[in-house]
Amino acid sequence: MVEDSGKFFTLDSFDLKGKTVLLRLDLNSPIHPITGEILSESRLKSHIKTINDLKLSKVVIMAHQSRPGKSDFIPLKEHSRRLQRLVGRKITFVDSLFNSNAINEISKMKDGDILMLENTRFYSEDVSLDTTDYDVLESTNFVRNLSQIIDYFVNDAFPAIHRPQTSLIGFTRLVPNLAGRLIENEITALDRFLKGNEKPKIAILGGAKIDDSIAVSKSFLEKNIVKTIIAGGVVGNAFLMAKGVNIGKKNKDFIIKNNKNHDKLISICKELLEKFTDRIIIPVDSILNPSGKVLNTRESVPDDEIMADIGPETASIFREAIGKAKGIFINGPMGMYEIAEYAGGTLDIFMAVAEANAIKIAGGGHTISVLESLKVMDKVDHVSTGGGALISYLSGEKMPVLEALKLSYKQFFEDGKIDRK
Numbered sequence: 194m195v196e197d198s199g200k201f202f203t204l205d206s207f208d209l210k211g212k213t214v215l216l217r218l219d220l221n222s223p224i225h226p227i228t229g230e231i232l233s234e235s236r237l238k239s240h241i242k243t244i245n246d247l248k249l250s251k252v253v254i255m256a257h258q259s260r261p262g263k264s265d266f267i268p269l270k271e272h273s274r275r276l277q278r279l280v281g282r283k284i285t286f287v288d289s290l291f292n293s294n295a296i297n298e299i300s301k302m303k304d305g306d307i308l309m310l311e312n313t314r315f316y317s318e319d320v321s322l323d324t325t326d327y328d329v330l331e332s333t334n335f336v337r338n339l340s341q342i343i344d345y346f347v348n349d350a351f352p353a354i355h356r357p358q359t360s361l362i363g364f365t366r367l368v369p370n371l372a373g374r375l376i377e378n379e380i381t382a383l384d385r386f387l388k389g390n391e392k393p394k395i396a397i398l399g400g401a402k403i404d405d406s407i408a409v410s411k412s413f414l415e416k417n418i419v420k421t422i423i424a425g426g427v428v429g430n431a432f433l434m435a436k437g438v439n440i441g442k443k444n445k446d447f448i449i450k451n452n453k454n455h456d457k458l459i460s461i462c463k464e465l466l467e468k469f470t471d472r473i474i475i476p477v478d479s480i481l482n483p484s485g486k487v488l489n490t491r492e493s494v495p496d497d498e499i500m501a502d503i504g505p506e507t508a509s510i511f512r513e514a515i516g517k518a519k520g521i522f523i524n525g526p527m528g529m530y531e532i533a534e535y536a537g538g539t540l541d542i543f544m545a546v547a548e549a550n551a552i553k554i555a556g557g558g559h560t561i562s563v564l565e566s567l568k569v570m571d572k573v574d575h576v577s578t579g580g581g582a583l584i585s586y587l588s589g590e591k592m593p594v595l596e597a598l599k600l601s602y603k604q605f606f607e608d609g610k611i612d613r614k
Contacts, residue, residue, distance in 0.1 A: 201372050201599050201602045202601070203377050204374065209249065209344075210304070212251065213343045214247055214251065214347050215339060216247065216253065216254050216255065216373070217348045218240045218254055218349055219236060219349075219350035219578075220257075220258065220269065221256075221258055221352065221353075222236050222272070224258075224265035231272065231275055234279065240349055246374060249304055250304065250305075251302040251305075253299055253308050254273075254307065254309040255313055255360055257312055257319070258312050266314070268315075269309060270286050273285075280307070282307060283306075284307045284308070285306070288311050289311055290313060290315070291310075291334060291339050292338075300342060313360040319358055323357060325357045325596070327362075330359050331363065331367065333359055336364060339364075345369050346601075347372075348594055350594070351579055352579045352583075353582060354376065354586070354593070355592050355594075356593060356594075361593065365597040365604075366600070369605045370602075375578065379579065383586060391552050393420035393517065393519060394521070395515065396409065396413050396418075396522045396523075397524070399426035399428055399525030400428065400524065403427055403451075404454070404458060407462060409588045410422045411461060411465060412587070413587070421474060422465075423474045424476075425476065425525070425526075426526055429503070432465075432473065433475055433490055434448065434462070435460075436463075438491075440500060441496050441497075444494060474510060474514060476507040477490055477506050478504030478506045479500040479502065479503060479507070479528075480501055480503070481498040482498065482500075482501035482532075483498070485534065488504070489506075501529045501534075502536070508542065511545070512541070521549060521552070522554045524556045524557045524560055526543075527542055540567065547564075552574050554577065555575070556577035556584075557577075561576055
């Protein structure tokens with residue numbers, strides 16, 4: 194029975210008992226460079242609800258790990274073993290994707306069986322096309338072979354919703370595409386933050402990846418999604434640099450080395466500071482490494498020092514803004530929190546967020562790491578599994594996977610093609 198979600202199908206839209214379901218997950222995990230061991234199971238755990246809700250179906254799992262040329266570009270056999278332990282049900286691993294062996298194994302499945310296929314990015318058709326041209330995607334061996342033996346395609350790969358790849362959107366027009374529980378929950382939580390009436394809202398942006406943070410700052414401010422941006426970490430350094438502060442050679446070099454478009458990024462920061470003067474809060478002091486000295490940002494940073502943490506006055510200003518907020522998005526630490534001497538600012542700000550009387554959304558691997566270390570994960574309303582996908586969604590960019598889900602909904606529900614058989 195189909196339910197009208199108004200946007201896309203979910204697991205509640207159909208009776209999936211006895212159906213063959215191709216389930217696209219994002220199991221991309223940090224891998225130990227020497228042992229090949231999976232270092233975090235957070236991505237695997239995020240999909241357990243979806244897998245459990247498909248317990249009466251024949252579930253064929255499709256996922257990726259890293260990309261060609263990377264040291265962590267490995268098979269998914271260990272992922273299947275870990276996921277089997279977490280789910281508590283047998284998962285059969287097949288070291289192929291769409292050849293005769295894979296098709297044969299899928300055809301032998303019984304209700305309740307789970308099978309995991311090989312890393313989708315081992316196959317060029319999932320890596321090189323990078324297109325939303327459905328005619329092209331449907332012509333691939335990948336899609337042609339698998340679409341013939343499945344009834345439904347369930348996409349639960351939220352961290353990859355911003356990527357137009359074959360394994361993510363290639364089945365859009367061939368079988369009903371459904372959102373898994375992770376995508377459903379992520380979109381619900383993020384939309385609540387974006388569209389909710391809680392005011393004022395603030396975004397705390399830190400860490401070392403400044404391009405995403407600057408993009409979301411621009412979107413948040415121009416669309417009035419938040420009242421205030423709080424910038425710490427290297428993001429804060431970029432805004433200071435745009436303001437004309439001498440942040441020192443090491444800090445400048447870091448920004449330049451890690452961002453080919455650094456000139457453009459600093460230019461955007463400058464424009465935002467001019468246009469939204471009272472809505473961007475940047476550090477007024479910092480703690481330097483290796484000296485440990487607290488330096489006011491009116492002073493030049495010595496060329497041999499790193500701005501390793503926000504200073505006490507900055508932390509106080511940030512905390513005051515956090516205390517007044519009714520909606521908070523936080524992504525990234527305030528400095529080099531991995532080193533105890535420079536973790537104070539990050540821990541201080543994250544605790545202030547945890548204690549705030551506000552709706553709280555957190556995202557990013559380092560952010561989750563800090564929340565876990567402070568044991569305050571339960572103090573945050575929603576912790577997103579996404580990195581680039583999260584930032585892209587919050588920035589208002591079109592998400593190929595969500596567009597595909599909506600197109601499939603329109604084709605199979607609105608156009609009356611529910612049952613393809």
